[in-house]
Every structure is written in structure tokens, then in C-alpha cells.
Amino acid sequence: MNDYDYDVVVVGAGPIGGYLANKLANKKISVLILEEHAEIGRPFQCAGLVNPKAMESVKLEDTVLTPIWGARIYSPEGTLVEIGQKEKIRTWSVCRKLFDEAVVNQAIKSGAKIWLSSKPTDMKITKEKVEMIINTPEGKKKITSKLVCGADGAHSWVRRTMRLGRPKETMIGMQIEVTGYVGTEGKLDMYTGSEISPGFFAWAIPSGETTRIGVWSQTKYIGDKSCEDLLNELMRNGKWSYRFKDCKEVGRFVGSVPSGILKKTTKSRVALFGDAAGICKPTTGGGIGPGFAHIDLILDDLSRIIKLNKLEQKDLIVIEKKLDRMRKSQNRARGLRDAFLSQSSDDELEEIFKIWAKPEVISMINEVGEIENPIPLGTKMLKDIPEFRKLAGKAIKSVLWG
Numbered sequence: 001m002n003d004y005d006y007d008v009v010v011v012g013a014g015p016i017g018g019y020l021a022n023k024l025a026n027k028k029i030s031v032l033i034l035e036e037h038a039e040i041g042r043p044f045q046c047a048g049l050v051n052p053k054a055m056e057s058v059k060l061e062d063t064v065l066t067p068i069w070g071a072r073i074y075s076p077e078g079t080l081v082e083i084g085q086k087e088k089i090r091t092w093s094v095c096r097k098l099f100d101e102a103v104v105n106q107a108i109k110s111g112a113k114i115w116l117s118s119k120p121t122d123m124k125i126t127k128e129k130v131e132m133i134i135n136t137p138e139g140k141k142k143i144t145s146k147l148v149c150g151a152d153g154a155h156s157w158v159r160r161t162m163r164l165g166r167p168k169e170t171m172i173g174m175q176i177e178v179t180g181y182v183g184t185e186g187k188l189d190m191y192t193g194s195e196i197s198p199g200f201f202a203w204a205i206p207s208g209e210t211t212r213i214g215v216w217s218q219t220k221y222i223g224d225k226s227c228e229d230l231l232n233e234l235m236r237n238g239k240w241s242y243r244f245k246d247c248k249e250v251g252r253f254v255g256s257v258p259s260g261i262l263k264k265t266t267k268s269r270v271a272l273f274g275d276a277a278g279i280c281k282p283t284t285g286g287g288i289g290p291g292f293a294h295i296d297l298i299l300d301d302l303s304r305i306i307k308l309n310k311l312e313q314k315d316l317i318v319i320e321k322k323l324d325r326m327r328k329s330q331n332r333a334r335g336l337r338d339a340f341l342s343q344s345s346d347d348e349l350e351e352i353f354k355i356w357a358k359p360e361v362i363s364m365i366n367e368v369g370e371i372e373n374p375i376p377l378g379t380k381m382l383k384d385i386p387e388f389r390k391l392a393g394k395a396i397k398s399v400l401w402g
């Protein structure tokens with residue numbers, strides 16, 4: 001018989017590590033969370049949008065700064081597509097510091113332990129156990145567990161140490177938090193075009209007293225420009241510079257958005273979650289919703305095999321298999337994103353926006369559109385709107401077979 005210090009060690013006290021630890025602790029599994037920083041939720045790189053389903057699973061409405069029910073989306077030339085209905089909240093803009101702290105507190109209330117200012121420096125996996133050396137404020141400590149879960153973000157130490165590969169795509173994002181932006185209550189603004197967010201979009205998200213303004217893209221699209229250049233381009237653009245002219249910056253963040261679930265998220269006695277596993281959505285960069293959904297999907301199987309201490313690679317296949325549907329759906333969403341946005345020139349985007357701006361298409365978007373699941377809307381548009389059929393060629397492979 002083996003004695004373990006903990007059943008599971010979760011590396012990383014972000015929202016995904018906290019959510020996972022809570023769910024496992026509720027199943028009477030002993031959990032230790034390791035967090036390299038002295039406090040939870042700092043530094044963060046996030047626009048702070050949490051979708052209704054994810055919010056429902058943690059019930060942290062008290063961390064909401066602004067409910068978001070609509071969007072104003074602009075083509076490169078300024079064609080406006082305005083969507084949303086006031087009575088239907090599409091997403092929540094939260095204070096990420098409060099949100100992350102509250103998610104981790106839920107885990108602690110459920111019995112998980114946490115070590116702050118602590119990070120693993122070495123890890124040995126044997127047939128029977130995981131042995132980790134942890135740097136803590138009181139010096140080095142050695143602990144044993146049945147399983148280690150890497151929820152340690154985009155640059156995951158667990159993923160690199162275990163050589164579990166890299167996510168299919170990594171986007172880079174930059175965001176500033178400002179006062180003085182001229183926006184509209186309850187609506188986020190999205191700006192497109194090769195000058196400001198090649199292949200993707202820039203955003204302005206109301207967050208209580210402030211607004212989060214950001215861009216994201218990929219190195220293959222931005223060449224030798226930096227995200228800061230793109231952000232400056234957005235704010236100087238003659239069409240909307242009036243919205244930014246009184247902006248005062250109160251914070252700035254730069255970070256990666258790893259999207260494209262790893263081919264393998266598990267190895268004997270190791271499992272990856274959240275950004276560490278590449279689970280961000282290719283369409284929005286959102287990682288919290290899909291990270292929670294992944295945990296909900298595998299929780300029962302994972303807890304069962306932890307209790308049985310059957311955690312070799314062959315036992316973890318059950319978890320890997322469950323992810324296949326998520327992988328497929330991410331690939332389809334990426335195909336739609338590429339067809340409608342990333343692989344379109346500014347002129348093509350102009351054409352697309354002119355069609356989106358038609359009242360009947362706006363009704364379709366309001367009715368079928370979901371931030372978290374763009375596939376039904378995208379496929380309906382390709383099928384029902386004759387002008388979009390030519391895009392189907394680009395999207396068809398991933399939409400139909402992805």
C-alpha cells in the first residue's frame with residue numbers, strides 16, 4: 001500500500017485550477033493547490049468576460065461589473081452591425097481578481113488546501129506515485145500524490161516538463177484598462193481590419209467604471225508590428241478616435257491565448273486543464289467557459305479512477321476520449337472563424353459586413369447567435385444566405401468534417 005500526502009496536486013490557482021480543486025474536493029478527494037504568486041488573481045491577462053453557463057456553475061454574480069447584452073461590430077471601413085436584445089444577457093464582464101479569488105475560495109471551503117508563493121521545481125512520476133519538490137517560503141518540501149493536474153496557464157510548467165506538446169495556435173493579446181471611453185451601456189464594441197487586428201478583432205468592453213480595450217492576433221498576421229502598435233492604430237483611427245480622446249490608462253496587460261486542444265492532455269499520473277491544455281476558444285479567446293466545461297465533462301470518470309488509483313496512461317484514455325467532441329467543435333469553430341474573418345481581406349470583410357448588416361441577417365444573429373457556440377449560426381448563414389455560399393468552400397472542410 002502507498003501512503004500519499006494528497007490524492008491530487010493541482011498546480012496553478014487560476015480559475016480553472018480553483019474550479020477543478022473544488023469539484024474534486026466535493027467528491028471527497030484530498031487536494032493541494034500550488035500557486036507561485038503570493039495572492040490569487042494577480043497578475044491577470046483577461047478581458048473579464050464570463051459566459052452565462054460558466055457563471056451558472058460558480059454562481060459568482062457578485063463579481064460582475066457590467067452585464068453585457070449587445071455588441072456593436074465594425075467593418076474596416078466602419079459599416080456597423082449592431083446586435084443584441086436588452087432582455088437577454090449574453091455575457092458578464094467581471095472583476096477577474098474577485099472572480100479568481102472567489103473560485104479558489106470555493107475550493108478551500110470544500111476542503112482543498114492551498115500553498116501560496118509555492119512552485120514545483122522537480123517532479124518524478126513512477127508507476128505508483130507522483131513525487132514533487134516544491135519551493136515554498138519555508139524552504140523546499142517533498143510531497144507525494146496519486147495524480148498531478150497542470151492548471152498552470154499558457155506557459156504551463158507541467159506541460160513542458162512532461163513534454164505534452166503545444167497547442168495548435170497561440171494568439172497574442174494586449175489590453176489596456178481606461179477611464180473616459182465613449183461607449184454604450186451594456187454593449188461591447190468590436191473593431192476589425194488588417195490595420196488594427198489582422199485576422200481577428202479589437203474590443204472595448206465596459207467593466208464598471210472603466211473600459212477594457214484590447215487587440216489580439218497571431219504573429220503570422222502582424223509581421224513586425226507589435227500588439228501595442230495595433231492598439232495605437234485603433235485609438236488613432238479617424239473613424240472612432242473621438243471615443244478614445246479622453247481615455248486615461250489605469251492598467252495594461254499582455255498575454256497569450258492558447259487555442260487548439262493538445263493531441264494528448266494526459267500521461268501516466270498527469271492531466272492538463274485550462275490554458276495549459278490549449279482550451280481557449282478560437283473564436284473569442286475565452287478560456288474560462290470551455291475550461292469549466294472540460295472539467296464538468298470528465299469529472300465523474302476522473303474522480304472514479306482517482307479513487308481506484310488507476311491512473312496509468314491506459315486508464316486515462318477514458319478522459320482523453322471525452323475531449324474528442326470538444327476538439328471537433330473547436331476545429332469547426334476555427335474553420336468558421338477563418339472563413340468569415342481570419343482569411344478575409346479587408347475588401348472581403350466589407351462585403352461580409354454589408355450582408356451581416358441586413359435586418360433579416362441581424363434577426364438571425366439575435367435568434368441563433370451564441371458567443372460560446374458559433375457553429376449553429378455560422379452553418380445557418382452558410383446554408384441560408386446565398387451571398388455567403390462562396391465562403392462555404394473555405395469553411396466546408398472544418399465545418400462538415402472538422
Ligand SMILES: Cc1cc2nc3c(=O)[nH]c(=O)nc-3n(C[C@H](O)[C@H](O)[C@H](O)COP(=O)(O)OP(=O)(O)OC[C@H]3O[C@@H](n4cnc5c(N)ncnc54)[C@H](O)[C@@H]3O)c2cc1C
Nearest residue numbers: 012014016036046047048049153173255274275286287288
Ligand atoms: C488579453 C486577453 C484577454 C482575455 N479575455 C478573456 C475573456 O474575456 N474571457 C475568458 O474566458 N478568457 C479570456 N482570456 C483567456 C483567459 O484569461 C484564460 O483562458 C484563463 O485565465 C485560463 O485560466 P487558467 O486557470 O487555465 O490559467 P491562468 O488564469 O493563467 O492561471 C494559472 C495560474 O497558475 C499559476 N502558475 C503558473 N505557473 C505556475 C507554477 N509553475 N507553479 C505554481 N503556480 C503556477 C499562475 O500564477 C496562475 O495563477 C483572455 C486572455 C488574454 C491574453
